[in-house]
Every structure is written in C-alpha cells, then in structure tokens.
Amino acid sequence: MPESNPIQALRAATGASGLWEWDIASNTLYTDDGFADLYGIDRVAGQTGVPAETFFRAIHPEDRSRIRIAVAGILSGAELFSKEFRLVTPQNVTIWVHARGRAHTNDEDEPQKFTGVLVDVTDRKKTEERLRIAQTAGGIGTFEYVDGFATATISHQFCRLLGLHPALSLPVQTINSTLQPGQPLLLPDSRHGVVPETIDAIFRITRNDDGASRWIARRGEILREGSGFRLIGVIYDVTDAQETEAALRELNETLESRVQSELVIRHRAVDALRQAQKMESIGQLTGGIAHDFNNLLMAISSSLELLKKRLPNDPQYNRLIDNAQQATERGAGLTQRMLAFARKQDLKSEPVDVAGLIGGMTHLLRHTLGPAWTLAFDLPGGFPSVVADANQVEMAIINLTVNARDAMADGGTIRVTTDRCQVMAGDIVDLAGGEYIRISVHDEGEGMDAETLQRATEPFFTTKGVGKGTGLGLSMVDGLAKQMNGTFTLRSTPGQGTSATLWLPVADDQASVPVAPTRVSQPDTTIGPLKILAVDDDALILMNTTEFLQDLGHQVVEALSGKEALALLDKHPDIDLIITDQSMPNMSGLQLVAKARERRPDLPVLIVSGYGEIPQNSQTGLVKLDKPFNQAQLSRSLHDALAIRA
CATH class of the missing domain: 3.30.450.20 (PAS domain)
Known part of the structure; x- marks a missing residue:
C-alpha cells in the first residue's frame, strides 16, 4: 500500500482500526491489514489493491445509502469526510466505526486520492445507548x-x-x-x-x-x-445513568492516574538506566586511567629510588628526590581512590570488628579534624563482625569525617554511629537481603540540595574550591562499599546537615580470607642469588624491575610477553622464580602462571598488579605485589614467594 505519513500519524494518535487510500483515477482501493480484516478482504499474493466498490461491501444495509452519498460528495470535490456507521464483520458481528478522511487534489483542484482511517467506536455507542x-x-x-x-x-x-x-x-x-x-x-x-x-x-x-x-x-x-x-x-x-457516568469518570480518572504513574515510573527507570550506564562508562574509563597511571608511577618511583642510590650523598639532591618520591606516593593514593570507585582495587576481605576498628581510630580522627570540631561516638558492643578490608574501611571513615568537617567551616559536632539492621530484598537499591552493620557519619553543616545530592558520588564532582579536593572521596567510598557487597547512602537537607552511611554485610561462618597468604617469614638478607624470569609488557617498568633485582644480587632474564616468557622458561630450566605483571595483552599473568606450572609445578611465582583484576582463590601458592612498589617491598615479596614453596 502506498505510504501516507499524515494518515499514519492520525492512526497512531487515534488508535484506528483500519487505514485506506482510494486512488480515484484507477478507482482502486488500497488498505492495511486492519481494514482488510474488518471488511473481509482476502489477500491475494501480489495483489496491490481491490476495486473501490469494496469500500461499501461490509457497511450495514441501513447505513449504506447515506455513506454512498457522502463518498460521492468527496469524489465530486468535497474536502473532508467524517461519518459514523455500522459494519458487519466477516464473523457476522455488527460494530460501529467512525470514518474520517479527506480528498487530495491536484493543481486544478481535482480530487486524486481519498485517504482516511476507521476508528472503532462500538464501546462509546453502547454506553450512549445504555x-x-x-x-x-x-x-x-x-x-x-x-x-x-x-x-x-x-x-x-x-x-x-x-x-x-x-x-x-x-x-x-x-x-x-x-x-x-x-x-x-x-x-x-x-x-x-x-x-x-x-x-x-x-x-x-x-x-x-x-x-x-x-x-x-x-x-x-x-x-x-x-x-x-x-x-x-x-x-x-436517571439513577443508572448517573451511576454509569460516575463509574466512567472514576474509570477515566483511574486510568489517567495509572498512565501518569506508569509514565513517572518509566521516566525514572530511563533516568536510572542512563545514570547507571554513565557511571559504568565513567568507571571503566577511571579504572583504565588508574591502571595506566599506576604504570607511570611505577616507572617514576623506581627510577627515583635507583637514582638516589647512584647519586652522591648530597643533601640538595636527596631533598629533591624525596620531594619527587612523596609526589609519587600521593599519586599512588589518588589511583587507589580511582580504583576504589571503579571497583577494581584489590581488597583483602576478612572478618572485621567495626566497633574495635573505629575505637582504635579515635586519636587519629581527632588529630585529623582539629580542635574546632567535636567527635561524638555511639559504638554499641556485641555486634558481629563484617566482611571487609579493614584498611579500606578506615580510609572510608577518614574520608567521611573529613567531608563532614569541611561542611562545617565554623566547627561543630560530628557523630560517628554504628547499628545493626536486617534488610529485605528490594528495600534498598543495589543491596541484597540480609544482615548488615551500618557505619554512619552525621554532620550539622549546610547540607545539600537534591541536584547536588544526586551527583555527590560522581567521580571528580566536588563543591569545594579549586585545589581543596579531588572529588574522589565519596565516589571511592561508594565503589568500596559495593565491591564489598554492601552499599553507600546519603541523606541530606539544606541547612540541616548530612548523614553518610556505609552498609557492610555481616560475616558468616564461611567468611572469606585475603587472597595473598599471610607472610610466613621475615626478609632474610642472607638469601642467595636467584635466577629470576621477569615479565612485563611495559619496557620501562621491566627495565626498572630488572635494576631492582640485579641491585639485590639476582640474575634476571627479561620477557615482554607471556609467549616469550614460556620460551625462555624452556630455554632456562634453572630459573628459580617468575615475577610477572598481570595485565598483559594476549596472555595475562595468571594465564602465564598456569602454563608455566604445567612445566614446573613447584615454581615460585610473584604476580604484580596495580589493578584489582585478580579473582580471589584464582591460584594457590601466589604472592601478589601491588604497583607502584619499592625495592624493599619487592625483596619482602620474593622471600614470601620462596617461603610458600618451602
């Protein structure tokens, strides 16, 4: 059927039951499936139209004459057509339709086409009759x-x-x-x-x-x-009529209310989906940037450490190098926050006593905040432990209390509380049903409006002045909570303050343990020289790692990929240990370890990553070293790897 965009739009707007286009010159009627079904028109393969007389076929005999007269007016030059009449369907059911159409003329105002729609008005006619x-x-x-x-x-x-x-x-x-x-x-x-x-x-x-x-x-x-x-x-x-009208009004109001509610729910769902997609994209971007930044910091920090060893012991040189090393440490802290938001940092999950942890931080928190702010604690005892990374929870609490302090420029009271609660599935977004311990930090500051509150956990979003914050504090806490199977919530009212709450799941009898095993030995400076296979796809990091190892007295064989490392392992059967980066193209560190241990099952392995992409319990007998690392950390990790073999 030829397209007719205006009529298609009318059909969509009115919920039409059928659509037609009458080509006056050829006296041919084109219809859609709805029209054909109502009129009982049999579709024939290849058929593009039917005789125009078909238009009158299904019209009720009592209505046919007046409709013929109305159509004749259109064919004679009338522009608009609007009639209600009865149709007898192929199933011998009588329905009422409202036909609306118009004539389309040429430049000489001669009608060329007659197009329109049928709208089923049977229900309305029945109501009028009642x-x-x-x-x-x-x-x-x-x-x-x-x-x-x-x-x-x-x-x-x-x-x-x-x-x-x-x-x-x-x-x-x-x-x-x-x-x-x-x-x-x-x-x-x-x-x-x-x-x-x-x-x-x-x-x-x-x-x-x-x-x-x-x-x-x-x-x-x-x-x-x-x-x-x-x-x-x-x-x-007229009681029945009044009650019918009242019922119709109530039905219309209910339907309208339901439609409005559905629209609101749909809009909220769309907004939530867009926000989730945006945050997912930002998280992937942030994690990737943090990974690359960690590699840069690794190259810079290791170069500075090696340079300091080789330069004369000059106070001015040492001061400049120390400044640069402090800057790399600050950069490493920034990448940890970025990785926390991206949920890609490596967490050492274990049972943690929340009250004991916070109690042990009170002196640090008071020293951090300063004398203008009062800390009040409500930490009931007897709560079960939570499954968390204690160091990361400490960092989160410090972030939240510092934020609370910054919200009260003239001083005030910051309350840190804990409580125990049972959550049903669906009660809180992104939180599974179960038992949780809540750590809340409350301030009496200026609070946040709805728009600010909605964006508060976005990375790099901050209401502080330039140079007074990275905008990663709350996003780090949010990412950390979700990575530990909890969540992070904010409640705030302008002029009345803010409550920030960290939800952490209660530990059960099968609480998880850290990925890396507990260190079983202290560094032994008398360890003999080793032949070590060092693997990293970043040439700068590989070079500095080799320098660290050689400076410790070890012999190093270098490889820039997993494939090259396996070939060297076959060539050098006397290799004592592998130190490999995890994130490498084509073959990851874990994949390399699996293939290497097919050849040497007892080979000690040290795996290096600045990215929390190593699953817990993915390999046994592994020691993990986080980037950026210094020579002392590398030395301790080598001893740990050898101790596991022993």
Whole structure:
C-alpha cells in the first residue's frame, strides 16, 4: 500500500482500526491489514489493491445509502469526510466505526486520492445507548404547578418515583421534602429575577417509602398567565445513568492516574538506566586511567629510588628526590581512590570488628579534624563482625569525617554511629537481603540540595574550591562499599546537615580470607642469588624491575610477553622464580602462571598488579605485589614467594 505519513500519524494518535487510500483515477482501493480484516478482504499474493466498490461491501444495509452519498460528495470535490456507521464483520458481528478522511487534489483542484482511517467506536455507542435507556427505564411521572399555590397536581407514577403515597395532588412542601435542602423540585430557578422558559435539572432525592437514594431528572415548560406562570413537566429516574457516568469518570480518572504513574515510573527507570550506564562508562574509563597511571608511577618511583642510590650523598639532591618520591606516593593514593570507585582495587576481605576498628581510630580522627570540631561516638558492643578490608574501611571513615568537617567551616559536632539492621530484598537499591552493620557519619553543616545530592558520588564532582579536593572521596567510598557487597547512602537537607552511611554485610561462618597468604617469614638478607624470569609488557617498568633485582644480587632474564616468557622458561630450566605483571595483552599473568606450572609445578611465582583484576582463590601458592612498589617491598615479596614453596 502506498505510504501516507499524515494518515499514519492520525492512526497512531487515534488508535484506528483500519487505514485506506482510494486512488480515484484507477478507482482502486488500497488498505492495511486492519481494514482488510474488518471488511473481509482476502489477500491475494501480489495483489496491490481491490476495486473501490469494496469500500461499501461490509457497511450495514441501513447505513449504506447515506455513506454512498457522502463518498460521492468527496469524489465530486468535497474536502473532508467524517461519518459514523455500522459494519458487519466477516464473523457476522455488527460494530460501529467512525470514518474520517479527506480528498487530495491536484493543481486544478481535482480530487486524486481519498485517504482516511476507521476508528472503532462500538464501546462509546453502547454506553450512549445504555444512558438513553436508563433515562426512561424508571417510567415517567407528570406534574402541574401554578405559581402561588401550595399544592401541585401529580400523577401516580410521580408519587411512585418519589416514594410517596399515590395521590392526585400533594402539598409542594411534601414533594420537596424528598430533596436535599435548597433544591425545590417544582419551582424554576429564579434567583436572578428571571423565570426561564424551560427547566431542565437533575436532583438527588431520598425516597419516603424505603429511604433509598435516587437521581431524578426534571423537564418542564413555563406557560405565562398574566403576571404569574404555570409549570407543566415530567420527572424520570436517571439513577443508572448517573451511576454509569460516575463509574466512567472514576474509570477515566483511574486510568489517567495509572498512565501518569506508569509514565513517572518509566521516566525514572530511563533516568536510572542512563545514570547507571554513565557511571559504568565513567568507571571503566577511571579504572583504565588508574591502571595506566599506576604504570607511570611505577616507572617514576623506581627510577627515583635507583637514582638516589647512584647519586652522591648530597643533601640538595636527596631533598629533591624525596620531594619527587612523596609526589609519587600521593599519586599512588589518588589511583587507589580511582580504583576504589571503579571497583577494581584489590581488597583483602576478612572478618572485621567495626566497633574495635573505629575505637582504635579515635586519636587519629581527632588529630585529623582539629580542635574546632567535636567527635561524638555511639559504638554499641556485641555486634558481629563484617566482611571487609579493614584498611579500606578506615580510609572510608577518614574520608567521611573529613567531608563532614569541611561542611562545617565554623566547627561543630560530628557523630560517628554504628547499628545493626536486617534488610529485605528490594528495600534498598543495589543491596541484597540480609544482615548488615551500618557505619554512619552525621554532620550539622549546610547540607545539600537534591541536584547536588544526586551527583555527590560522581567521580571528580566536588563543591569545594579549586585545589581543596579531588572529588574522589565519596565516589571511592561508594565503589568500596559495593565491591564489598554492601552499599553507600546519603541523606541530606539544606541547612540541616548530612548523614553518610556505609552498609557492610555481616560475616558468616564461611567468611572469606585475603587472597595473598599471610607472610610466613621475615626478609632474610642472607638469601642467595636467584635466577629470576621477569615479565612485563611495559619496557620501562621491566627495565626498572630488572635494576631492582640485579641491585639485590639476582640474575634476571627479561620477557615482554607471556609467549616469550614460556620460551625462555624452556630455554632456562634453572630459573628459580617468575615475577610477572598481570595485565598483559594476549596472555595475562595468571594465564602465564598456569602454563608455566604445567612445566614446573613447584615454581615460585610473584604476580604484580596495580589493578584489582585478580579473582580471589584464582591460584594457590601466589604472592601478589601491588604497583607502584619499592625495592624493599619487592625483596619482602620474593622471600614470601620462596617461603610458600618451602
């Protein structure tokens, strides 16, 4: 069927049941599937249209003539078509449709095409019919009232409708007693000093005989008689109609409310999805940057350490090198925060006593905050341990208390509290059901508005001045909490302060242990020289690692890839230990270790990474060394690796 974008749009907006396009020149009718189904048009393979007479085939015989006349008007030059009529479907079911269309003319205003849509209005027609029937279902009562008289002439049906005893006439006061106060049934509305010619109104009555509440419609006509008037009219029961209309209104209101609720939920879901996708992208970018930055810091810090050993013992040289080394340490701390946000730092999960941990930090926290801020603690004892990395939890608490301090420039009280709670699945976003310990830091500062609160955990977002913060503190805490199977929440009110809460899962009997084994030996300076295979795809880091090892008295064989390392391992069967980077293209450190131990099952291994991408328990007999490392840390790790073999 030829495309007709305006009609397609109309169909989408109205929920049309069928779509047509009538080519007047060829007298051919093109339809969509909805039109074809209603009219019983059989689709034939390759058929692009049907005779235009098909348009009238399914129209009810009683409506066909007037529709033919209306269509003839379109074909003769009329522009718009809008008619309601009945269709008899192929299933012999009669439905009502509203056909709307228009003529499309050429430059000489001659009609070329007649396009339109069918909208199913059967439900509306049924409702209108029910209302019409309801208006007369209770019968009709008549009345006559003469202005100034105390009684009115009425019919028996009038009395029945109002629940009154049958009578030919009744006092107006008795009749009006069935109505709510202030609603005279037999008097026209003359509040503005003008009596209308006709009176139409609907009243709510309480029947005198059974006390039932009903709706009564009144229609009448005013007959002038001198200075007075005579009112002649009828009443009838419209309770069913009123209740139907009320039900329809309630249904429409419910549907509208439901649609609005669904739209709100959908918009929130879309916003949440976009935020999650944005944070996921930022996390991947941040983790990648941190990884590369760690490699740069490794090259710089190791070069500085080697340079300091080789330069003359000059105080000025030493001071400059020490400054540079301190800068690399600060850079390493920054990468740890970035990795925490990206959830890619290496955590040593173990049971942690939260109250004991915080209790041991009180002196450090008070020293960090300064005298203008008071620390208050509420740390109940007897809580179970949590599964966490103690060092990282300490760092998170320090970050939160420093943030609380910065929110209260003139000083104040910072409260650190812990409590125990049971969470049901779905109660808190991103948090599984179970038992948790909450660590909360409360301040009395300026608080945050809704927009700031929503962005508070984004990396590099900060409300502090330039140079006063990296914007990674809260994002680090958030990433850390989620990496430990907990979560991080913020509540804040402008002018009333902020509460930051870290949720950590309670440890069970199977609490996890750190990936790296506990060190079983202290560094032994008498260790003999080793033949070590050093593997790293970064040539700068490989060179400095080799320098460290050679400076310790070891012989080093270098490889820039896992494949090259395996070839060298076969070539040098006397290799005593492998030290390898984890993140390498084509073959990771763990993959290299697995293949190496197929050849040498007892070969000691030291795996190096600045990236938390090594799964817990992925390999046994491994010692992990974090980047950036110095020569002393490297030496201790070598001893640990050898101790495992022993």
